[in-house]
Amino acid sequence: MKALQLIFRYIKYFLIAKTKHSAQAPFLYEFITIVLNKKSDDQNCKNIEQLRRDLCKSDDTVKITDFGAGSHVNNNKIRKIKDVAKNSAKNSKFGKLLYRITQFYKPKNILELGTSLGISTLYLAKAIKESQVHTLEGCPETAKVAQQNFKKLNAKNTSITLGDFNNTLESKLEEIKTLDLAFIDGNHQEKTTINYFEKCLKYSNNDTIFIFDDVHWSEGMENAWNYIKTHQKTTLTIDLFFVGVVFLKSELSKENFIIKF
Ligand SMILES: C[S@@+](CC[C@H](N)C(=O)[O-])C[C@H]1O[C@@H](n2cnc3c(N)ncnc32)[C@H](O)[C@@H]1O
Structure with a gap:
């Protein structure tokens, strides 16, 4: 049922999402043309995708300590690494988007909530x-597996808490x-996402970027996304369906865009 609702929400997104041609504001146009629609396939990306392929073949198991809303796919406590890699990690397209956002805006202090096997962390770190x-x-x-992955790819600018x-x-x-x-x-x-956002906001600055995963995953996540979009501190928000990107820049006018990606 949840999967069907997600498909329905995706179709709705697909029908109303806009392209670069509807972006009038220079900041948004730059984001779409230079960050969103570019391809990344340098050696860092190749190494991370090779690591993903290796993890996707691994029959080793991990004992899952489940804190969050869990997965639509598998809630077993002992899971094969290949299943965690296939179901929990952001895919290559979104991993590379994280990479390009980081390369372009050059954030110094990056915080990630949810390491899992470290695939998205590596995209953020290698950028x-x-x-x-x-x-x-x-x-x-x-x-522990994530830590080994950081070592394998020599990502020294990461720390797991x-x-x-x-x-x-x-x-x-x-x-x-x-x-x-x-x-x-x-x-x-819903509540935890809002809570994390509010906590992080206290440490944000005018250039801070927020990226929220799975903003249409459930009704609760859509409520949280609406809260974030209408928050007085946010200006530009960009809905890419599987992630939502938020800018706080006070010089931008307050607008919410749904963009095809
Ligand atoms: C979707 S996975 C992260 C995937 C990862 N960002 C990637 O794309 O490679 C979410 C992770 O968050 C962790 N998690 C969820 N809720 C948590 C909580 N309340 N405290 C600590 N970890 C939590 C889970 O254990 C899981 O590994």
């Missing part, structure tokens, strides 16, 4: 070496002081 990616994960066994976001997020924000990019990809529920 610019000068950034520091602070990634939070509650499941010790998946975090283990524990429930409820216990780790505030102290991590306190430690990093200012947040330049936040990728929220864990615990896909």
Whole structure:
């Protein structure tokens, strides 16, 4: 039933989403043409996708400590790494989008909620070496595999903090002081998503970018996305269906776009 609702929401998105031709504002036009519609296939991306292919073949298992709204696909406690890699990690298209956003806007302090096996973390980290990616994960066994993956790809600008976001997020924000990019990809529920957004906002600046995963995953996530879009601190929001991108820049006019990706 949930899958059917998601398909219905996607069709609705597909029918109303706009292309670059409807982007009048220079900032949005630049985002669409230089960030969204570009291709990334350099050696970093190739290495991350090779790692994904290896993980997708792995019959090794991990004991899942489930904190969030879980998965539509598999809620077993012991899962094969290949199943986690196939069902939890952002796919190549969105991983590369994270890579291009990071390369283009050059955020220094990046926070990720939801490491899993570290695929999206690697896209964020490999985009610019000068950034520091602070990634939070509650499941010790998946975090351990992620750590091994960072080592394999020599991603030195990453650090994993283990524990429930409820216990780790505030102290991590306190430690990093200012947040330049936040990728929220864990615990896909309405109240928690709003709560993470509000907490992160306190450490944001005019250039901070938020990327929310799965903003149409459920009715609750759509409510959270509406809350974020109408928040007084947000200006430009871009709905790409599987992720929502949020800018706070006060010089931009407050507008919500649904863009084809
Ligand atoms: C969708 S996966 C992240 C995928 C990853 N960003 C990627 O694309 O490669 C979400 C992760 O968030 C973690 N998580 C969910 N809720 C959490 C919570 N409240 N505290 C800590 N970790 C949580 C889960 O254990 C899971 O590994």
